Amino acid sequence: MQNEKQVLKVSVYGALIFAIVAIVWGVAGNSQMILFDGLYSLISVALSFFSLLSAAYIQKNDFKRFPFGKEMLEPIVILSKYTVILLLCMYAFSSAAADLLSGGRMVEPGMAVLYALLATIGCYVVFLYLNKQKKSLNSGFVAAEANQWMMDIYLSFAVMIGFLAAWFMTMTPFAHVTPYIDPLMVMLVSGYFVKVPLLSIKEQVKEVLEMAPEKGIQTEIEKTSSHIKEKYGFDESILRVSKVGSKLFIEVDFIVDTDKWEPSINDQDRIREEFYECLIDIPYTKWLTISFTSDRKWAL
Structure with a gap:
């Protein structure tokens, strides 16, 4: 069984690769949706690295300074992580709404569909690995990473479905609607994603306040x-x-x-x-x- 630190490293490196690919692809394809996916992954890298450092620090024995242990750091770090994700979702929603009101954004659907297919498969592979390790390690950090990758799967799959619809639209009399697909998807996905960090923030606040467990x-x-x-x-x-x-x-x-x-x-x-x-x-x-x-x- 791999330890917590090794598992978190997989998440960090995986998120870094996805972030670089998505940002480059999003800029090249002029897609705010793919760019949002890349920024989400980039923030995930920073937050996952923070989780990695925190997990290593918690495992160090320091009884004199922390006589009751350092486990309180875990909910504090996870709380910070989901707060940042919540702010990102809110920013993406407002930015997409502004694009929608200003006439939308032209995107090459074929490039976007290819990206979304590769991203969905990649995210699913990393999620399966983290989910398996989460059950054996019983780590809040790994569970948070698994949730994050699960959100990425939904995000990438939603991008694929949306751009497939946009692709077919270009062959119909409704081709003029295509520029609205990208910002509309960002609004739908970021609006839906708000629920995940909100629920997680609620759980972490309960732990910081030392409330009763489940x-x-x-x-x-x-x-x-x-x-x-x-x-x-x-x-x-x-x-x-x-x-x-x-x-x-x-x-x-x-x-x-x-x-x-x-x-x-x-x-x-x-x-x-x-x-x-x-x-x-x-x-x-x-x-x-x-x-x-x-x-x-x-x-x-």
Whole structure:
């Protein structure tokens, strides 16, 4: 299995190649749509390189300066990444709208269709690779890269369909509509793409604010906490869970009635081990803190 750094390098180099080809092709073919694709890829290169540096920095051990780890950098970097993509989509939409209102833009459909076909195939190959690695590495950085390439697939495929339609139009009485195809596609694609960064920004903000993780993980941990409480006859269990990057912070306080049973240090460690084993299938690094108290105020 390849490590996170190697996988991110593939994304960086792939995006750089696509960016150069698209920008040159877009300028040569006078296509704002292809140019948008190239600029999107170029920004992806810078952002992917930033992700690569951040991933390497997070993996460095620096306990004295970061006693709780550096996983918070992951959502911050991904949040920055999608914010830039959101701004790019908004700029592309407004620029295309201006072109549409000013009479459109003449593009050579044949060149554009060829570019879109090659780009769609290339993006799909890189996406398949990243998606496979995402499942094995469980990395937020790799997941963000895979999402980015998925957006590129849709973008390239939309370009191909749009320019195929424009190509056929040149052979019909509607040939005068052809100049409007390029800016119209930019508006449709960039408008649709706004949804992806917005949803991702929402998820990353939740992690930066250290909010509760997704419902499935939360439910699994709650079941484990309730099971341990009932098994050992504790009065109550108070659970706090948050997800930051690839790390789950889990804090459990068991309220103990010392008149019934007062767990020894060995008992407490055995319960911690049992709790941890119940969560072994959750694919994140766990920061597990389990405390025992007879006074509820220390758990609140």
